[in-house]
Amino acid sequence: MKIKTLAIVALSALSLSSTVALAATTTVNGGTVHFKGEVVNAACAVDAGSLDQTVMLGQVRSAKLATAGSTSSSVGFNIQLDDCDTTVSTKASVAFSGTAVNSTNTTVLALQNSAAGSATNVGVQILDSAGTPLALDGTTFSKAFILNDGTSVIPFQARYYATGAATAGIANADATFKVQYE
Incomplete structure (x- = not known):
């Protein structure tokens, strides 16, 4: 009986393997893999997670932004620098670039237009660790932060800023940044 059962199992396994062996191979198009990076000659390298990050400001009631100058609560975010060598530089500062809402509010980022409908009379401010709004001209750098060997983290904040009701x-708004080493 055991031999008969063993023979049936062996025969079944052989028939399955021959079916798999006769199946046609199918190839389908895949996608594209993008490899992005940069080799830098600097005291640190910007961490990959800091290069293209999203800061979630969340939902804020329009009543909280009903008058020009009113703001939402600030949300913290960081720019992380890796592989820092303090024998090359001991300090780093950051400058942000973006489209300002107008020439009188140069620290307020204009919102992107959205097909679904954008909020109006509001923009986004980027603040340093002391809560001071930063200019968005790409040439005005934050205060310099002392670097650590290895990893250094530079803290910032963002908030909505009302330019009217x-x-x-x-x-949504976008800004780019660059790091200056001293």
């Missing part, structure tokens, strides 16, 4: 809608 804000109306509801999507409120």
Whole structure:
């Protein structure tokens, strides 16, 4: 009986393997893999997680941004520098670039237009660790932070800033940054 069962199991396994062996191979198109990076000659390298990050400001009631100059609560974010060598430089500062809402509010980022409808009379401010709004001209750098050997983290904050009575809608903005070493 055991031999008969063993023979049936062996025969079944052989039939399955021959079916798999006769199956046609199929190839389909895949996608594209992008490899992005940069080799730098600097005291540190910007951490990959800091290069393209999203700061979630969340939902804020338009009533909180009803008058020019009113702000939402600040949300913290960091720019992390890796592989720092303090024998090369001991300090780093950051400058942000972006489109200002107008020439009188040069520390307020304009919102991106959205097909679904953008909020109006509001922008985004980037603040240093002391809560001071930073200019968005790409040439005005934050205060210098002392670097550590290895990893250094530079803290910032972001918040909504009303330029008038804000109306509801999507409120996204983008800024780029660069790091200066001293």
